[in-house]
Amino acid sequence: MLVEVLSAAISGVEALPVQIEVGLSRGIRFSLVGLPDNAVKESHERITSALRCNNMDLPRHQITINMAPADLRKEGTAYDLPLAVGIMAAGGFVTQETLKDTLFMGELSLDGHLRAIRGALAVALLASRTGIKRLVVPAENGLEAAVVEGLEVYGLKGLGEVVDYLNGKPIPPVQTKDQKDIDTRLIGSDFGEVKGQESEKRAIEVACAGGHNLLMLGPPGAGKTMMAKCIPSILPPMSRTEALETTVIHSVAGKLGSGKSLITTRPFRAPHHSISAIALIGGGGKPQPGEISLAHNGILFLDELPEFQRHVLEVLRQPLEDRVIQVARANYHLSYPANFMLVASMNPCPCGHYNDQDHPCVCTPGQIRRYLNKLSGPLLDRIDLQLALTPVPFEKLTERQRGESSESIRKRVLAARERQAERFTKEPAVFCNAMMTAAMLKQYARINHKGITLLQAAMQKLHLSARAYDRILKMGRTIADLGGHDDIEVEDIAEAIQYRMLDKGRWGD
Numbered sequence: 001m002l003v004e005v006l007s008a009a010i011s012g013v014e015a016l017p018v019q020i021e022v023g024l025s026r027g028i029r030f031s032l033v034g035l036p037d038n039a040v041k042e043s044h045e046r047i048t049s050a051l052r053c054n055n056m057d058l059p060r061h062q063i064t065i066n067m068a069p070a071d072l073r074k075e076g077t078a079y080d081l082p083l084a085v086g087i088m089a090a091g092g093f094v095t096q097e098t099l100k101d102t103l104f105m106g107e108l109s110l111d112g113h114l115r116a117i118r119g120a121l122a123v124a125l126l127a128s129r130t131g132i133k134r135l136v137v138p139a140e141n142g143l144e145a146a147v148v149e150g151l152e153v154y155g156l157k158g159l160g161e162v163v164d165y166l167n168g169k170p171i172p173p174v175q176t177k178d179q180k181d182i183d184t185r186l187i188g189s190d191f192g193e194v195k196g197q198e199s200e201k202r203a204i205e206v207a208c209a210g211g212h213n214l215l216m217l218g219p220p221g222a223g224k225t226m227m228a229k230c231i232p233s234i235l236p237p238m239s240r241t242e243a244l245e246t247t248v249i250h251s252v253a254g255k256l257g258s259g260k261s262l263i264t265t266r267p268f269r270a271p272h273h274s275i276s277a278i279a280l281i282g283g284g285g286k287p288q289p290g291e292i293s294l295a296h297n298g299i300l301f302l303d304e305l306p307e308f309q310r311h312v313l314e315v316l317r318q319p320l321e322d323r324v325i326q327v328a329r330a331n332y333h334l335s336y337p338a339n340f341m342l343v344a345s346m347n348p349c350p351c352g353h354y355n356d357q358d359h360p361c362v363c364t365p366g367q368i369r370r371y372l373n374k375l376s377g378p379l380l381d382r383i384d385l386q387l388a389l390t391p392v393p394f395e396k397l398t399e400r401q402r403g404e405s406s407e408s409i410r411k412r413v414l415a416a417r418e419r420q421a422e423r424f425t426k427e428p429a430v431f432c433n434a435m436m437t438a439a440m441l442k443q444y445a446r447i448n449h450k451g452i453t454l455l456q457a458a459m460q461k462l463h464l465s466a467r468a469y470d471r472i473l474k475m476g477r478t479i480a481d482l483g484g485h486d487d488i489e490v491e492d493i494a495e496a497i498q499y500r501m502l503d504k505g506r507w508g509d
Contacts, residue, residue: 003089003096006103007082008126009072010119012334013252013289015126019068020079022086027062032083034067037075043108046077047084050112054159059091073331075286078117081106081136084159085166094166102134103127106141112159114138119252121244124148134173136162140258142174144251147244147262176261189230192405196396197223203387203499205409208234209416210478211432212471213320213342213382215305217501218389219359220352224345228301231343232268233406235299236417242297245337249296253289267298269340273307281315282336283327292319295340305346306374313379316342320382323435339435342383348372358391384434384471385499416481433478438470445473450490458497472496 003022008015030044051057065083067074082104088094105123107115120141125148127135134152137145142155152173156162165171191201200216204227207214216224238246247263250256256263271280271291282290292300302308319325319338327334348354349363350371363371380386417432423444424430436444447455459469475496476488485492 003086003099005082005086005089005099006132007067007079007105008103008123009074010076010122010252011072012287012336013122013249013293015119015122016072017126017130018072018074018079020082020086021066021068022083022090023064023066024059024061024090025064028060029062030058031062031064032067033065034070035073036067036079037073039077040067040074040079043077043080043083046080046108046110047087049110050080050084050108050159051088053111054163056088056091056093056163058087063087063090076118077107077115078105078119080108081114081162084108085162088163088166094163095168098166098168101132102136103132104136106136106138106156108159114156114158114162116140116258118254119248120145121147121251121256122248124151124153125244125248127151136165143176143259143261144247144256146174146176147247189226190233190406191227191230191409192402194223194227194230194403195399196392196403197227197389198403200227200387200389201404201409203385204231205234205413206475206478206482206495206499207231207341207343207385209413209482210420210474211341211434212384212475212478213434214344214385214387215380215383215502216343216345216387216389217348218345218387219347219356219391222389222391224389225303228303228343228345229268230406231299232266234410234413235266236410236414238264238266238297246297249289249293249337253294255294267295268301269295269298270301270303273302273304275308275312277309277312277315280312281319281325281327283329283334287327287329287332287334289336290325292316292325292338292340293336296337297339298341300340300342302342302344305344306371308374310374310376313374314376317378317382341434344383346375356391380502381465381467382471384475386501387499388501412482416478419481419484433474433481436474436477441470441473445477445488447473447476447488447493448490451476451488451493454490454493455497462497462500464500468500472500475499 005020007018007020009018032041048058085104089096105117107117109115116138120137121144124135124145128148128151135145136154139155139157142153146153154171155174218224243262243264250263269291278284280290280292282293323339325336325338349361349368351362353359354361354368420432476492479492479495480488
């Protein structure tokens with residue numbers, strides 16, 4: 001007798017189909033083939049105990065199980081349930097008819113209880129994409145998988161419920177809330193609490209309106225971290241596609257949490273400066289998404305940027321350009337999404353008071369040079385806006401009047417994003433100005449003669465690279481969108497140029 005059960009394997013952030021074949025023959029041996037890892041091999045003990053606790057036993061035959069395709073490595077404990085279902089069907093405990101068009105994933109405890117798994121949403125998307133009608137997962141993953149439309153999801157608590165379901169007992173599928181409406185509430189701190197720093201707020205508004213990378217450089221207490229934490233409050237809400245992409249990544253990484261459904265707010269990731277390169281980009285012995293992928297469609301905030309190890313920062317160069325990270329190792333090659341907005345902050349020197357008129361700097365020129373040299377030129381070239389912050393005057397700190405609220409700033413950001421959405425209607429992979437390619441700049445970033453003359457002078461005086469030229473045009477396009485201009489004006493280019501502060505050769509110029 002041969003029984004086939006549908007399952008899946010996680011590769012990167014996508015699920016791939018796996019077919020489990022269970023065959024019985026004369027003998028008493030148990031064989032599991034198809035490139036399983038140790039966790040999959042150990043499923044034999046969990047399945048045996050779970051069956052006995054539910055008044056069943058392994059068939060008294062030689063059991064041969066093949067996990068196809070046999071050249072795809074099978075990892076983790078989520079194969080416990082499909083393997084158990086195949087064994088139960090081969091032993092006659094459940095009918096085989098209900099196995100058709102049903103995909104199974106879940107970890108078994110020794111008493112048959114189903115435990116949560118990683119990547120349930122990725123598996124649900126695979127089932128929907130391949131025409132599978134039903135998905136059986138642990139109850140804790142039910143809401144997560146049920147956000148996929150057109151798929152019947154059954155979140156079951158244990159092996160007993162699985163047997164009842166397979167033998168025809170009516171069990172209702174998981175009912176989830178309507179997830180078409182994305183959360184549009186303000187998330188994070190309010191810019192109204194930030195005293196002063198009006199020009200810096202304007203620069204942050206430009207960055208959020210176009211999805212541009214941002215670096216804030218200034219002395220301690222200037223408000224760098226505070227303003228960074230306010231940025232989520234002015235970002236536009238995620239689309240449903242973005243919400244699904246973000247939730248899949250967090251699900252595969254095991255960061256979603258049990259009983260959770262769809263992530264509807266943009267992620268804000270702020271890793272400590274002691275983070276390793278693998279933790280930042282992903283991969284490892286058991287590959288998982290890194291911080292840059294967990295920040296997909298959101299913000300990656302790197303506080304005290306020079307304190308990060310230089311080789312860790314250098315791995316950001318490729319994903320900042322391509323918005324995807326390719327992780328290649330001896331035994332695997334994976335792609336992780338990495339479309340994030342980089343926000344970073346740093347002091348101008350080790351003591352933090354270089355060019356501060358109120359506090360003398362105690363650092364030597366060599367110390368300052370070594371400190372700033374921790375950031376390579378190619379990395380800085382990929383950061384669109386580079387801001388110099390100064391301490392907030394006492395008069396501003398004691399003002400009772402609140403600054404402009406995040407809600408007011410967000411309205412302008414949303415209006416600019418709407419203009420971009422209309423512009424990029426025929427560009428399915430582009431959602432904001434920062435994502436434009438060089439070819440698209442010729443079509444969408446037109447500037448007049450005065451603007452070209454100004455940009456040429458800036459390129460020659462500041463010795464800007466071709467990449468900086470493209471990024472200035474993108475920022476100019478965003479500033480024009482905030483101003484409601486169809487074409488980029490000379491004033492838009494002038495404002496964009498002034499945000500390239502570190503291209504002037506030294507901080508404070």
